[in-house]
Each structure stands twice: as structure tokens, then as C-alpha cells.
Amino acid sequence: MSASAASSGLPIRIALFGAGLIGSKHAARIAEHPDFVLAGIADLSVDAVAKAYPHVPVRADAAALLDEIRPDAVIIASPNQVHEAHGLACTERGLPFLIEKPVTDTLESAATLCRAVREAGVATLVGHHRRHHPPVTEARRLLAEGAIGSVVGVSAVWATCKPGTYFEAGPWRKLKGGGPILINLIHEIDFLRFVLGEIASVSALASHRQRGFAVEDTAAVALAFSSGAIGTMLLSDAAVSPWTTEQGVGESPEFPFSDENGYRFIGSAGALEFPNLKLWTQDSAPPSWTQPARARALFAGRLDPYRAQLTHFRDVVRGDAASLQPVEDGALTLAATLAVAEAAAHGTRIELAEPAETGQSRA
Ligand SMILES: NC(=O)c1ccc[n+]([C@@H]2O[C@H](COP(=O)([O-])OP(=O)(O)OC[C@H]3O[C@@H](n4cnc5c(N)ncnc54)[C@H](O)[C@@H]3O)[C@@H](O)[C@H]2O)c1
Incomplete structure (x- = not known):
């Protein structure tokens, strides 16, 4: 500048x-x-x-x-x-x-x-705009502060139906690399890294049965985190559901607001639904399956994450803030996402290098 x-x-x-x-x-x-x-x-x-x-x-x-x-x-x-x-x-x-x-x-x-x-x-900033969304920051804080105890795992669905016009406008989207793993799952992987820490290994299955394009339209992913937590995600851009983060947070007028939770984090002392931030806990310790889990709705506020991202970029450009996500961190999200694509292609489990081994830093 x-x-x-x-x-x-x-x-x-x-x-x-x-x-x-x-x-x-x-x-x-x-x-x-x-x-x-x-x-x-x-x-x-x-x-x-x-x-x-x-x-x-x-x-x-x-x-x-x-x-x-x-x-x-x-x-x-x-x-x-x-x-x-x-x-x-x-x-x-x-x-x-x-x-x-x-x-x-x-x-x-x-x-x-x-x-x-x-x-x-x-100075650089990667456009994973979700990191600028209040429900994301709040979920990260709740999980880090032990609101559900030790995080045991996460179960998530991201499913929506992209219309034909989306593929007509960008024919590259029908080819390898243009599908929901690299275009959409990458945001979910980045979110999971942001709230749960690094991903240690991934396994995956993919299918292109719905559309028949060269690229996948659906995938099922299993994740192991360095913390010991594990997780699953079902992903499709050829199925109708209210469970995408875009619909759940209402971040963009073109994706109708569903107010539904695509994510369920479970822990040793409770559970958290996201993005609606419904926190489930029991009244007394120790936890037991004979006690009811009770829900509390939390509210983190809503704003336009693209605008918030731009404001953060202003601070980075002016030297007033450290970047929330420099390119080195974006490369770690890319590595985990490419590993999912590779695991799906070969039906194998892929171990991810520790950030220290790649010479890149953690978030
Ligand atoms: N953060 C998000 O929410 C989000 C959403 C959609 C896309 N993306 C990312 O944004 C990027 C663009 O995606 P899109 O969906 O807008 O694609 P798009 O095809 O709609 O737009 C790309 C534009 O870049 C132009 N272009 C192509 N080659 C160029 C070149 N060499 N120099 C200058 N311009 C060139 C094209 O003419 C086109 O106008 C991708 O990296 C995509 O992953 C991010």
C-alpha cells in the first residue's frame, strides 16, 4: 500500500x-x-x-x-x-x-x-469467508472452552442441488476438480480445521451416479483429527436438503435461509448443533444415558461474512491486524481437501503430513 x-x-x-x-x-x-x-x-x-x-x-x-x-x-x-x-x-x-x-x-x-x-x-488472506461469520467464531470458542467436554466427534451433512445453468455457465465444473469436493467441501474442511484443529487422516467414497459427469456429485468422508476426535460428512450437489451451511446461516440471498443445522458435534459432556448453536447438556454429572439432554439455543448474531472479510482485509493491508488466514494456512486446507479427493479415487486412507513437516504453520 x-x-x-x-x-x-x-x-x-x-x-x-x-x-x-x-x-x-x-x-x-x-x-x-x-x-x-x-x-x-x-x-x-x-x-x-x-x-x-x-x-x-x-x-x-x-x-x-x-x-x-x-x-x-x-x-x-x-x-x-x-x-x-x-x-x-x-x-x-x-x-x-x-x-x-x-x-x-x-x-x-x-x-x-x-x-x-x-x-x-x-500480507495475504485466503477467501474462506466463513471464518468471519459470528456463529463460526462462537462455535470455535464453545468447543475450545469445553462447552461439550472433550470433543468426541462430529457428524455433518452438506447437500443441495445445483441447477443445470450452473454447469452451462462454467463447463469446467463438470470436469475433475470442478465438483463438490474441491468447490464446496473445502469450505467445510476449512471450518472443521478452524474449530477442531488439524486433520490427521481422511478416507472417502465418491459417486457420480446422479449426474454422470466426469467429476463426483456425491461423497462420503471419514475424518480423524490430531486431537483424537473423529468425524463423518455426507456431501452432495445433486440432492435436495435444507442442510448446507449456506442455507443454515443465510449468508447469501440466493441460498434460501433454512435455519437448519447440518453439523452435530458430540462431546463427553454434551453436544452442539451448528450453525444454529443449539447446545445440549445434562443437568448433573456424571453424564448418563438415563438423564435427559436439555437444549439451550445460543445466538451469535448474523452479518454478511464477505463484507466482514473485506473489513478484515482492510486491517491486514493497513498493518492493523494479523491475517486470520495467510496462504500457508490455506495450503493446509487445500492439502486436506485434495487428500479427500485422492482417498475417494483410490478407496484408501490418506495420512496428512503434520504442518511442521510441510513447513507451514497452524491456524
Ligand atoms: N468464497 C466463495 O464463497 C466462493 C464462491 C464461488 C467461487 N469461489 C472461488 O472463486 C474463484 C472463481 O470462481 P467463480 O465461480 O467466480 O468462477 P467464474 O467462472 O464465475 O468467474 C471467473 C472469472 O475469471 C475470469 N478469468 C478467467 N481466466 C482469467 C485470467 N487468466 N485473468 C483474468 N480473469 C480471468 C473469467 O472470465 C471469469 O469472469 C474460484 O477460485 C472459486 O473456487 C469462491
């Missing part, structure tokens, strides 16, 4: 790479935010994007855009395959960036980007 903008409290001039589905959401949040101004967009569909954003320069070449408009920071919302190149373009110019999930599309490209970022000392 330029010294003048940093010290004067001027709005941060931000560039956006990719103005598609999520990029347009970022553009809308930037437009509403008093501390940001959109300085330019890089997108291959120059004409269409220039029509939608007539007030800013739109270029096809992201690196050339940076040299032309010299922004203070960047949001990378381009396809996964170009995240590494786009992240490196920012890093080489010393520009802080918010990069959409997954941080990159392979472990090798994530390692390259993490190394470059570390050497350049550039």
Missing part, C-alpha cells in the same frame, strides 16, 4: 482479478465499503466486464493491469488454475492480496506461492 494511503486513511485502491460469480460479489462489497475504491479489473471477457463496470479500466492481462493502475491491494477471484500466477504477480510487486479458495489448484503450486510470499513478506 502506498505510504500516503496508509497514513492518511484514504480509501484503499483495490484491483479485482476475475469478475465472475464470486468476483462480482466482491465488486459489490467494494462499492459499498467506505475504505475501498475499485481501481481496475482484470478479466478475459474484457468487453462484457467493461460494460458492467464502465467506470474502471478493464484489461485481459492481470500483471499489465497492476503496472498500469498501481493499486494498493488486490482481490484474486479468477479460476483456481491461475491463482498461482496471479498470486505471484502480486507478490513480485509487493502487493497484499486476498485470494479466493482454494489457494491454488495443486500442492506444488501452493508451495511455490507460499515460498514467494514468505520471501517477499507480503
